[in-house]
Amino acid sequence: MEWQAYLDREQDRFVGELIDLVKIPSISAKPEHADDVAAAGEWVASKLKSIGIENVAVMPTAGHPVVYGDWLHAPEGSPTIMIYGHFDVQPAEPMELWTKPPFEPEIRDGLLYGRGASDDKGGMMVPIVAVEALMATTGRLPVNVKFFFEGQEEIASPDLPPFVEENRERLAADMIFSADGLQWDADTPQLIMGLKGIVSLEVVVTGPDADQHSGLRGAGIANPAMGLAQVLATMKSPDGRVTVEGFYDDVEPLSEQDRQAIARVPFDEATFLAETGAPAAVGEPGFSTLERLWARPTLDVNGLTSGWQGAGTKTIVPAVASAKITCRLVADQSPERIFDLIRDHVERVLPEGLRAEVNKLPGRGDPLLVPHGHNATAVAATVLEEVYGKTPYQTRVGGSIPVMNTLLEVLGVHPVMFGFQHGDEKMHSPNEFFRLSAFRRGQTAYVRLLESLAV
Amino acid sequence: MEWQAYLDREQDRFVGELIDLVKIPSISAKPEHADDVAAAGEWVASKLKSIGIENVAVMPTAGHPVVYGDWLHAPEGSPTIMIYGHFDVQPAEPMELWTKPPFEPEIRDGLLYGRGASDDKGGMMVPIVAVEALMATTGRLPVNVKFFFEGQEEIASPDLPPFVEENRERLAADMIFSADGLQWDADTPQLIMGLKGIVSLEVVVTGPDADQHSGLRGAGIANPAMGLAQVLATMKSPDGRVTVEGFYDDVEPLSEQDRQAIARVPFDEATFLAETGAPAAVGEPGFSTLERLWARPTLDVNGLTSGWQGAGTKTIVPAVASAKITCRLVADQSPERIFDLIRDHVERVLPEGLRAEVNKLPGRGDPLLVPHGHNATAVAATVLEEVYGKTPYQTRVGGSIPVMNTLLEVLGVHPVMFGFQHGDEKMHSPNEFFRLSAFRRGQTAYVRLLESLAV
Structure with missing residues (x-):
């Protein structure tokens, strides 16, 4: 046979x-x-x-x-x-x-x-x-x-x-x-x-040592969940560019030849949106969607955790808030250097009255x-x-x-x-x-x- | 007896x-x-x-x-x-x-x-x-x-x-x-x-209709968890002042007499910090901690939920991110008006490529x-x-x-x-x-x- x-x-x-x-x-x-x-x-x-x-x-x-x-x-x-x-x-x-x-x-x-x-x-x-x-x-x-x-x-x-x-x-x-x-x-x-390469980490912001009554104590202390949001917001501009200082330093720019090779591959944005269900294809300005997907580095929040997540309301200032983050890297970015840049960035932008840790998570790879x-x-x-x-x-x-x-x-x-x-x-x-x-x-x-x- | x-x-x-x-x-x-x-x-x-x-x-x-x-x-x-x-x-x-x-x-x-x-x-x-x-x-x-x-x-x-x-x-x-x-x-x-009065709500940011592979799709779409962080960060300055437009409009200013009455009450900041475990007493600039606690309105994130919250990493762009928020209000703020201001604010600042809902939660009261x-x-x-x-x-x-x-x-x-x-x-x-x-x-x-x- x-x-x-x-x-x-x-x-x-x-x-x-x-x-x-x-x-x-x-x-x-x-x-x-x-x-x-x-x-x-x-x-x-x-x-x-x-x-x-x-x-x-x-x-x-x-x-x-x-x-x-x-x-x-x-x-x-x-x-x-x-x-x-x-x-x-x-x-x-x-x-x-x-x-x-x-x-x-x-x-x-x-x-x-x-x-x-x-x-x-x-x-x-x-x-x-x-x-x-x-x-x-x-x-x-x-x-x-x-x-x-x-x-x-x-x-x-x-x-x-x-x-x-x-x-x-x-x-x-x-x-x-x-x-x-x-x-x-x-x-x-x-x-x-x-x-792409990858680096994985979590940002953990802490304030009070236990959840606090938001009425009795909240107005007097910093809120870790809000502090985390403020820290994360400094990492990416609303238009999609990563704003961690030094993030793009080691990125090899796309050559004209690279961009032409990518442009030759058919890409239907409507199909991409239908497949994802996202309302619009957005990302780093100055690049096509395919260039972003294939050849530009990203910083993504994969998960957020803080305080009360059940039904209704719990009137607390949570003790802890954390975010899981992965960056997709391109040549010649190094996972270790990107981790260091993010850790330094968090230390620099953390609002007063809070503490923060940036921890490596399993998941690293060179581009x-x-x-x-x-x-x-x-x-x-x-x-x-x-x-x-x-x-x-x-x-x-x-x-x-x-x-x-x-x-x-x-x-x-x-x-x-x-x-x-x-x-x-x-x-x-x-x-x-x-x-x-x-x-x-x-x-x-x-x-x-x-x-x-x-x- | x-x-x-x-x-x-x-x-x-x-x-x-x-x-x-x-x-x-x-x-x-x-x-x-x-x-x-x-x-x-x-x-x-x-x-x-x-x-x-x-x-x-x-x-x-x-x-x-x-x-x-x-x-x-x-x-x-x-x-x-x-x-x-x-x-x-x-x-x-x-x-x-x-x-x-x-x-x-x-x-x-x-x-x-x-x-x-x-x-x-x-x-x-x-x-x-x-x-x-x-x-x-x-x-x-x-x-x-x-x-x-x-x-x-x-x-x-x-x-x-x-x-x-x-x-x-x-x-x-x-x-x-x-x-x-x-x-x-x-x-x-x-x-x-x-x-204080209170108004309770949640902000729900959505993007793709299911979690997406952060490598294959992430660079081409907006990330709801990052978008939520960016939205929240526009609601409060890192120094503690609420930056939702109009938030303080109806606040009756503290009179000199009010401030003196509050100043007569002993308040030990070291004890307050020991009780909360917070590293510093911070809040709206221009007011003492007791004034903030008693007589100034607040906006607090009570909880954050998005994407992967388990051990390790999950390399996704989450479909949904949400935050529970309560504002503590003082005379003559109205819970309904503050809710409307926040809803309008979210619509105004939401990054491109995302959708947002602002929902009332049980928990409202006049000051x-x-x-x-x-x-x-x-x-x-x-x-x-x-x-x-x-x-x-x-x-x-x-x-x-x-x-x-x-x-x-x-x-x-x-x-x-x-x-x-x-x-x-x-x-x-x-x-x-x-x-x-x-x-x-x-x-x-x-x-x-x-x-x-x-x-």
Whole structure:
């Protein structure tokens, strides 16, 4: 049987296996779900073993585990390919906005709904079942393959740098393909030439040592919730420019060539607004939306917490107010320097009568740009053009995958994003879904990729 | 037996009864505690019946119930006195800051700890047991007494105006004394000559229709959490002055005489800071802390909610951000006009790409000032001087008791604050307590008050 026929015949089973994997609530950000992350890792390891992958191991890190497995019997001179993905997922809140519970996946109209269905459980199953098809129909693979799947991508892979360092030889590869990537749309492939970096932190403003009666005490002391708002408001102008002093100092300006390349990619603002539900596309002045999304740094408040959040009113001056913040960074900004700038900024602008702390949170990554003329990227381009019948756009992504930097720095190989998810699939939001058509097409692409690399 | 001896002999039982009442978690702000508020009302009604009060009734309102009871057999020509209090309490959060659970009251060093021990379950038990002592030792009262206790003071008595209106005849009184009041300190009485008004609202800022991936979408849309911070920051300058346009327009300036009266009252800023734990006493420039607390309006953020509030990071642009706000008002500010000013202000300053709603919350009250030369206040002054051996200070309170305005407006009687709580008793905060010494002294004061009013 040919691998294409095998993939067609077994597709329903593959979808069922993906559903089983999505059912595991492997939320890496929540300590109480650590066992679920481990369970998802065990599930993946078991699947790898079942298709003939060797040396499969669930390997501990200081945090969530890693799953490794390989098949290294290709003819002498064949390249060794690493395939990367992750089996952890984002938290599912706000739960009330899900049409169906996030960990009870179901298919509607050819779309598989569930937290992680797209990012990245669906994505990582694509190369696994592609390899299964080759192994089942030919008993071998065209190249040496190493699978490297992790369980902490959604918290920015804090324990991966030492892990990759310590397992440098085991992980060594000639090329790295990441199954945590996106295509432009259901019909159009893309080559992702850049990812943003990220730095994560929280600002905690305190005043009184307990909540105070706003009538009896409030007028005499500073209010931490108002103080936090005042501090945050100094970080970004209402028109969208970040106003933390020095924030843009290390940003490499967009060249005219860069801007033309971005302008060649079709972008429909009306669709973008319909997908987000936002009333307008706004952001840093002087740049198009696509330039902002791909090539300009941002500062976002991800969450606010203070005082009374229940029904009605509680007449207090809260003791504490805090904000979670992430900045998306572009070359050549450094997460450490941006953190320092924000910490210094908070100290400078904090109103009298309050105290503030700025704490690092897990989640840091350098920005990443793929060099032009990169070998693995060229192979990926050929396969994508064959599978989609179109030349891929050269794009960037506003998201961050810190482990990509780790792989580049430690293994000396520039990873290629080779994933079949799409930006409209509500990753990180309620009602996340994955297109089953892309699941199937990605499998063909991965088989063709491995075949193309054979000596 | 004299009433003093009776009070001394029965004091332990009275404290036990107060403990029983504090055990009922009658949190009026939380719908799930509505039955507990009603249970507290039933407890109070039962107590009133047991001491010989007549026409006791738990009366429904559109929200939490009211408890009424009277004894109207004083000699012809005797005045009719209303005694007011409330049996509902503030929410107990943040729970983790309580040394012992808030609804498991216990006595330590002569202080009774528990949510509501001071505000106002302890306060309202004072006149009840004072009346019990008179009824038990003399079989009668020196004047006609009407008890009027409510279960929604902590949510600003939203259903009391129509209730008082509909029960105008039943509630008619010559003088009104509120057992929800404060003395200056454990040794010094005060006459409270003013209360602040209040208006309660929330600002809800929305952007995208669901949380968005901050990397894939964030740079292209406005962030509701940042937008909320920017809106709030325009409402108050970092030095503490409210900057909502028109906010101070209706404020009656403090006269030189007012400022001198306030300056005569001792106020120790170091103690104030030690009690609050705040690093500095700050507020509207140009006024002393006591002037700010008593006679200047405020705008406070009571709570903030947006996006991810759990451990670690969630890389989203949240769909919604909201702030709960209360303003404490002084004569002649109107809650309705201040609400309108804030709503207009939010519309004016909202950054592009966001939507905002400003919603009224339960909790409104006009500011209140006691007229100089008021009859019941003069009687209260005499009794307080006798019981404490000191001339009471003439003070104001930054808190708000909207029902006081209702009683004034509907019944035409100016209520007198005659309560024996103290400002340091962590009302509305964790580890609220009530001084048992004040519980006992207040009982003597209430008996003397009623005796003083006899014809």
